[in-house]
Amino acid sequence: MFRVIATIAASLLLPPVQAAVSIDTAEADSLAGGALVSSALQVQVERLQEALQRHRDLAASGGWPAVPAGPTIRQGSDDSRLGVLATRLAASGDLAGDEIVSSYYDEALQDAVRRFQARHGLDADGLVGRATLRALNVPVERRIDQIRVNLERVRSLSDIDEQHFVLVNITAFKATIIRDGKALWTTKVIVGEEEDRTPELRSELRSVVFNPTWSVPHSIASEELLPNIKQDPGFFSNGGYELYDRDGNRVDPADVDWDVYSTNNFPFRLVQRPGPQNQLGRIKFMIPNPYSICMHDTPARELFASANRALSHGCIRVDDPLAFAELVLGSEGWTRAQIESQIDSGHTKSIALKGPLPVHVVYWTAEVDDNGVIHFYDDIYARDDEFLEELGRPPAIR
Numbered sequence: 001m002f003r004v005i006a007t008i009a010a011s012l013l014l015p016p017v018q019a020a021v022s023i024d025t026a027e028a029d030s031l032a033g034g035a036l037v038s039s040a041l042q043v044q045v046e047r048l049q050e051a052l053q054r055h056r057d058l059a060a061s062g063g064w065p066a067v068p069a070g071p072t073i074r075q076g077s078d079d080s081r082l083g084v085l086a087t088r089l090a091a092s093g094d095l096a097g098d099e100i101v102s103s104y105y106d107e108a109l110q111d112a113v114r115r116f117q118a119r120h121g122l123d124a125d126g127l128v129g130r131a132t133l134r135a136l137n138v139p140v141e142r143r144i145d146q147i148r149v150n151l152e153r154v155r156s157l158s159d160i161d162e163q164h165f166v167l168v169n170i171t172a173f174k175a176t177i178i179r180d181g182k183a184l185w186t187t188k189v190i191v192g193e194e195e196d197r198t199p200e201l202r203s204e205l206r207s208v209v210f211n212p213t214w215s216v217p218h219s220i221a222s223e224e225l226l227p228n229i230k231q232d233p234g235f236f237s238n239g240g241y242e243l244y245d246r247d248g249n250r251v252d253p254a255d256v257d258w259d260v261y262s263t264n265n266f267p268f269r270l271v272q273r274p275g276p277q278n279q280l281g282r283i284k285f286m287i288p289n290p291y292s293i294c295m296h297d298t299p300a301r302e303l304f305a306s307a308n309r310a311l312s313h314g315c316i317r318v319d320d321p322l323a324f325a326e327l328v329l330g331s332e333g334w335t336r337a338q339i340e341s342q343i344d345s346g347h348t349k350s351i352a353l354k355g356p357l358p359v360h361v362v363y364w365t366a367e368v369d370d371n372g373v374i375h376f377y378d379d380i381y382a383r384d385d386e387f388l389e390e391l392g393r394p395p396a397i398r
Contacts (some may be wrong), residue, residue, distance in 0.1 A: 039163070039181030044154050047368035052147045055140055063140040064091035073128035077105040085109065085128065088136055089116060121172065121377045123307045135376075143366075146376060149387050150366040157360065165358040166205060168295075168316060170198050171365050171377035173309040175295070175318065177327055183370060185327055188304050188319035189295075196314040197381050200363050203287040204356035205295075208325055210339075211274035211348045212284040212296070216241075220313065222266035230258050240273040274348055282343045283321040285328070286350075287359045295359075297321040310380050316361070328357060 058064070067085050086109055089095035095112035110126040117124040120135045128136075168175045168189060176186045192198035216225065229235045236243065236253045243251045246267050261267075272278050281297020291314065298317040303309065318324055326336045332353060342349055365377045365384055379385075 040167075040178045040183070041154055041157055041160060044367060045151065047372065047374075048147055048151045048154065048366070050372075051366075051368055051374045052144065052151065055144050055147060058091065059140045059144060064088045066137045067128075067133055069133065073105055075105060075110060075126065079105065082109065085136075086112075089113065092116065094119070119373060119375045121307060121375070138376075143376060145388060146366040146379075146384060147374075149384050149391075150364050152387070152391065153362065153364055157362070160358075160360070162358050165360060168359065168361040169367065169377075170200070170361065170363045171380055172367070172375070175316070175324075177324075185323065187324060188309065190298070190303055190309040190312050190317035192312050192314035193310045194381070196312065198293065198312070198314050198316060198361065199289075199291050201287075201289050201291065201293065201359075201361045203289045203359045203361075205285055205287050205328060205353065205359050206356045207286045207350050207352045208329060209284040209286065209348065209350045210342045211282055211346055212278065212280045213274055213348060214272040214278055214280045216270040216272065217292075217313070218266070218269070221268070221270045222263045225270065226258075226261065226263065226266060229253070238277075240275050240277055242271045242273065244269040244271065274346060281317075281321060283318075283325055285318070285321075285324070293361075295324075308378070308380070328353070331355070 065084050065088050067088055068081050070079065070081060073079050073081065073085070082105060086095055089109070089112040094116040095109065113128055113132065114124040114126050116136070117126075117132060122131055122135060163179070163181045165178050166175060167178055170191050173189055173191060174186055175189045177184045225235075232238070235241065243253050243256070245251050246269070248269075251268065256268075272280075274282075276282070277299055279298065280294075281299055283297045285295035287294060293315055295316040295318055300317075303311055303317075304319045322336070322339065325339050326334070329339065329351060332351065334351070363381070363383060365379050366374065368374045
């Protein structure tokens with residue numbers, strides 16, 4: 001049995017985000033980088049500054065305790081670590097209440113774990129397994145490093161003066177439409193896996209393509225699809241692929257002796273026709289950039305259920321492309337019904353925007369939401385330490 005009384009962790013509890021926070025003026029100016037024109041980014045800087053001060057205060061009070069390793073803690077568990085777990089969650093503000101008394105993993109503690117999981121990009125299932133334990137045991141000093149890194153990242157966007165733009169946060173696996181300086185709409189996204197990292201970039205959404213074709217990159221065709229071509233006689237017909245030689249001439253796949261070709265010897269180009277099986281889905285959002293990155297739909301809808309969505313070859317897959325298209329094309333006179341009708345036609349159609357919408361793809365491993373709650377995300381491409389070292393600030397704890 002354990003007894004958790006809120007007052008035992010009073011020195012660790014985070015003050016509400018609305019509270020006034022004292023930050024050294026010189027440091028605040030340095031971190032903010034001067035006035036930001038975009039109110040959304042200005043607000044994010046201010047929120048991160050407040051979070052930085054709260055975590056520094058927390059560190060000065062001793063931080064939070066580490067939860068020992070052990071089997072997964074689940075509903076009904078009677079585990080000797082529950083007291084430490086409760087104290088850890090109270091320290092970070094995830095567990096509230098004047099007094100909580102329990103001898104098992106009760107609903108109040110499970111809710112606190114779910115809140116913590118949601119703030120750290122984890123499956124909010126209430127199970128304290130390896131991933132949740134790992135996040136719980138990141139020292140407060142390390143979280144301070146994350147906040148400082150991301151203050152600098154937001155500051156690097158200080159020249160942005162738009163009030164309407166799309167913000168894609170790679171590590172949060174989400175895209176947000178900012179309108180009038182405020183978050184209007186957010187959707188899940190899938191980004192590049194470790195071997196095919198989605199780059200940080202600035203671009204503009206200039207056109208929307210319905211029922212796009214997919215010109216398969218040579219590396220994907222020769223390395224990933226060639227084995228399938230050799231094994232599956234119906235690959236081309238079932239997948240809606242067409243085959244071309246280097247001169248752009250259409251080739252009948254049945255006339256090709258596939259056994260003589262390999263990854264290093266593949267003189268063909270594959271194009272996938274529009275349709276529900278197309279790897280770009282039914283909608284593609286064109287954002288010109290040197291990396292050939294676009295935003296698009298996908299037929300692999302099940303992948304959006306994963307908490308870690310670093311699963312693509314680098315392009316950004318959008319969970320709700322219809323809503324995205326409706327918001328983008330609404331000012332162009334398109335309705336949801338017209339969009340759906342165009343998709344149902346099966347015909348490829350590109351709509352150029354009269355006013356391109358800026359798109360900023362960022363890599364933020366910490367941010368504060370509209371409710372003042374700080375979120376930490378995994379450093380999926382291992383960029384934080386390098387960023388700290390470039391700033392001349394070695395990581396507090398590696």
